[in-house]
Amino acid sequence: MADKIAEIDTPAFVVDEAIANRNIKRFQEYCEKQGLALRPHIKTHKTVHFAKVQMDAGAVGITCQKISEAEVMADAGIDDILITYNIVGDAKLQRLRMLADRVKKLSVTADSAAVIKGLNAAFEHAENPLTVLVECDTGAGRCGVQSPDEAAELALLIKNTRGLKFGGLMTYPAVGGQPNVAEFMCAAVDLLKEKGILCPVVSSGGSPDMWSAKTDGVVTEYRIGTYIYNDRSLVENGSCDWDDCAGHVLVTIVSMPAEGRAIIDAGSKVLTSDLLGFSDYGHVVERPDIKIVSLSEEHGTLNYDAEKSLEIGQKLKIVPNHVCVVSNMFDRIWLRKENGRHEMLTIDARGMVL
Ligand SMILES: Cc1ncc(COP(=O)(O)O)c(C=O)c1O
Known part of the structure; x- marks a missing residue:
């Protein structure tokens, strides 16, 4: 909880x-x-x-x-x-x-x-x-x-x-x-x-x-x-709005090695390499200036407008390009309840590929 x-x-x-x-x-x-x-x-x-x-x-x-x-x-x-x-x-x-x-x-x-x-x-x-x-x-x-x-x-x-x-x-x-x-x-x-x-x-x-x-x-x-x-691909094709996206990946900024570049603690093992026609790896909620330009396994590289604030330790919410493959990467969901609290829910059939 x-x-x-x-x-x-x-x-x-x-x-x-x-x-x-x-x-x-x-x-x-x-x-x-x-x-x-x-x-x-x-x-x-x-x-x-x-x-x-x-x-x-x-x-x-x-x-x-x-x-x-x-x-x-x-x-x-x-x-x-x-x-x-x-x-x-x-x-x-x-x-x-x-x-x-x-x-x-x-x-x-x-x-x-x-x-x-x-x-x-x-x-x-x-x-x-x-x-x-x-x-x-x-x-x-x-x-x-x-x-x-x-x-x-x-x-x-x-x-x-x-x-x-x-x-x-x-x-x-x-x-x-x-x-x-x-x-x-x-x-x-x-x-x-x-x-x-x-x-x-x-x-x-x-x-x-x-x-x-x-x-x-x-x-x-x-x-x-x-x-x-819902996900970024469905917003893009007009099937829903951002407000209809129920699934987000929550990440943390772990490094800001150069001006306009930051690193998050989620790479291809979390966001997956599914571009689904986009040129970057997800939509950062409320920060359209941020682009997730590349992923290695455990790092995501962001480019952002250096005039806008960002700091190490800050959390960001990302709407995935393709949510189905991303949810399969996790054992558990943090389920946000109507009262604003979060409960853990097991993803029972996660990884079931046989
Ligand atoms: C056979 C089949 N039916 C239904 C669906 C559901 O499609 P969607 O996720 O676009 O709603 C899929 C998605 O891969 C599928 O492969």
């Missing part, structure tokens, strides 16, 4: 609970108005605490990227989990099989016959089939089938595979890619209809386009992660 920011040792990840809760509530209300099911991605906060806040606010379930994240959330009693990842290899397939026995509803995605074959090998003799959504590449150039025809083919394969059940279509679009999502998904849903296959879910996502999440009536579910804390 810390009463004031001054009592928090640095570098620290500080989250303003009221702002995070407001972000959760606001987007939940938006989805409800649009008739969209909301399935938040926990990769941003990685905490049981906030997953439960999201569920209590009305989320239909959560999204995880990794089995290890899903295991942490299942241990905490969350029982509707979508893992948006191709699960490959015996070790992971065995864990997936065990996880399925512990949650009410587990689903995964697949984008090839090879992945589907592996999933079936694990679930062929299971009591309940595993729900599998077909991942579609609607322009982001990551995983996903490349055409609506391929999506329909894989859906049919899943439907005809004993241990599996077809759960719908899923995409993680490129920023601004919603017209492509609409075109691809409408065509795929029509093809499925022709084959007599019902598509129960069309799942899309992404914070950069959150305020235009409803895509031509075809998307039924939205997955979103960064919106809970």
Whole structure:
């Protein structure tokens, strides 16, 4: 517990609970108005605490990227989990099989016959089939089938595979890619209809386009992660304001070796080297003159206007360029409560990459 920011040792990840809760509530209300099911991605906060806040606010379930994240959330009693990842290899397939026995509803995605074959090998003799959504590449150039025809083919394969059940279509679009999502998904849903296959879910996502999440009536579910804390990239693209940024890195000036140059106690092991299109490593709150120009592992180099005051020992608040990777660098959050006090919260699924 810390009463004031001054009592928090640095570098620290500080989250303003009221702002995070407001972000959760606001987007939940938006989805409800649009008739969209909301399935938040926990990769941003990685905490049981906030997953439960999201569920209590009305989320239909959560999204995880990794089995290890899903295991942490299942241990905490969350029982509707979508893992948006191709699960490959015996070790992971065995864990997936065990996880399925512990949650009410587990689903995964697949984008090839090879992945589907592996999933079936694990679930062929299971009591309940595993729900599998077909991942579609609607322009982001990551995983996903490349055409609506391929999506329909894989859906049919899943439907005809004993241990599996077809759960719908899923995409993680490129920023601004919603017209492509609409075109691809409408065509795929029509093809499925022709084959007599019902598509129960069309799942899309992404914070950069959150305020235009409803895509031509075809998307039924939205997955979103960064919106809970927001970050510099989302302020830059107009999705939120600085006041909506709940997550900050608190740092201390440890050296002022030359005029206009200062060093903070956070380098790439804290702020990460994720530039996300920016030319420096974060936004220093209330000091636009400061630029975080370079990082080594434990040092960050700042350039600042030497006319403005700065001193050794002074603390600065930084809004990260990309908050999800930064929160994964810490074991704990300092959670700022409404009364201004700070409590420690464990980041339960931090570092869960398996
Ligand atoms: C598959 C998938 N769904 C949803 C999200 C959430 O995206 P965002 O953090 O932009 O809201 C991500 C982010 O990486 C993702 O990979």
